[in-house]
Amino acid sequence: MSTAAPEGGTAAISQAGAEVRLSGVNKWFGDHHVLRDINLTVKPGEVVVLLGPSGSGKSTLCRTINRLETIDSGSVQIDGAEIPAEGKALAELRSEVGMVFQSFNLFAHKSVLENVTMGPIKVRGKSKREARELAEALLKKVGVVNQADKLPAQLSGGQQQRVAIARSLAMRPRVMLFDEPTSALDPEMITEVLDTMASLAKEGMTMIVVTHEMGFAREAADRVVFLADGAVVEENTPEEFFTNPQSDRAKDFLGKILNH
Amino acid sequence: MSYFDQFSRLFADYDVVGAFWVNIQLTFWAAVFAFLIGAVVALMRISPVPSLRLLGGAYVHIVRNTPLTILMVMAVLALWTQMHITLSTDFKQNFFNFAVAMLSIYHAAFVCEAIRSGVNTVPLGQAEAARSIGLGFLPTARLIIFPQAIRGAITPLGNALIALTKNTTVAAAASVAEASVMMKKMIEFDSDVIFAIFMTFALGFVIIVIPVGLITTWASRKWAVKR
């Protein structure tokens, strides 16, 4: 039927990626300065991997982009528009910025299918049938369509995380944020999630990914941004960053994660 | 006179079942309204708006720390006698409605706290995920938090229902002819069978309350949210 999807219908489910621009972002938790004057522009369709030691502010930075975390100064813009502070406008923006969490956070009382149709129905006002068709297509894309009627707790971690990705994609986001999406997974399930993310990257999604998976960073990322103590210390292509880190902090960090 | 004869006499002279039926009706209506009010107050207490949180907190602390009897007497003496507020044109129904209103207002505070304890069983990530797909505060509360919170609150809600059932006897203070009023009448006129009288009413409440406990235990297992 379709004439627009020559590659077999899996492509073009996502929107064209948007630009994300953080300028002079500062954030404190009490006395603790957790983001220090962050300037970071992620181009449309670019995939950026955030790296850094524990507590360096990777999660916080990620969460400022859909305002799950507020900032104390500076600005966060998506396609040139400042993130609204609150209310309906903020909810609307959040619906266009997908977020995938370390702990999946699937709605525990809803079936897999309902997890994915919730946003399209309740936020986008789609009909149940339309939402169901979209959800089934996305669940198929991430390879869990045969689990659609199960509850999240009945799925493996890897399956749950892929459902979480499908739930985000159902909103047709223009940016996707991933905060350590594979850290809670058993090793044999990591690949299936990373593969899903890599295919999303190929489709032109703007992605900001916190991960320690060097393989993914080398293969799918356009850029690595290295944070330490809440500041951007170094940024480079993955190849350059891993083979030829410039700062002592990065060298130290890479030494630790590569030698364990 | 054997115990059997004593009980037969009481049941023949008095409409015991009818009296307990009043308590059951009070329980039912007060449970419905207490749940609705309690849910709204719980929503206020978890809302991002500080003034609503304050108001919700004040409600719970004031109502919970006021004896129910005082609320009942106040309803009749202050609202009805003084301010001529009526909740029904029918004389008896009016007292019944006041009793339901006061029971609801009072027990809503406990329902609120039960729901809040249920909210605490819902991981923060559930709300974050809901917000991140663009659901606002109310849809997040209604679609994601409350359904899980209620399931996590079945046991404390059941306890609140049991307390409410027993507290329907306080409606006597609002001139509602429920079981405890009948008991007082029996004690006055049939004090020779006092033990049978107490047994009748103690057992009556046990018979009403035991199923509530059994059902909540069963339901809290059946509806537990699997994580």
Ligand SMILES: Nc1ncnc2c1ncn2[C@@H]1O[C@H](COP(=O)(O)OP(=O)(O)OP(=O)(O)O)[C@@H](O)[C@H]1O
């Ligand atoms: N809600 C909070 N309240 C107070 N401090 C916080 C809060 N969240 C994070 N922090 C602090 O802010 C700093 C940055 O935290 P963040 O979670 O962003 O680090 P991270 O780089 O993601 O670390 P990890 O690799 O361990 O996930 C840490 O020192 C942390 O303790």
Ligand SMILES: [Mg+2]
């Ligand atoms: Mg983190």
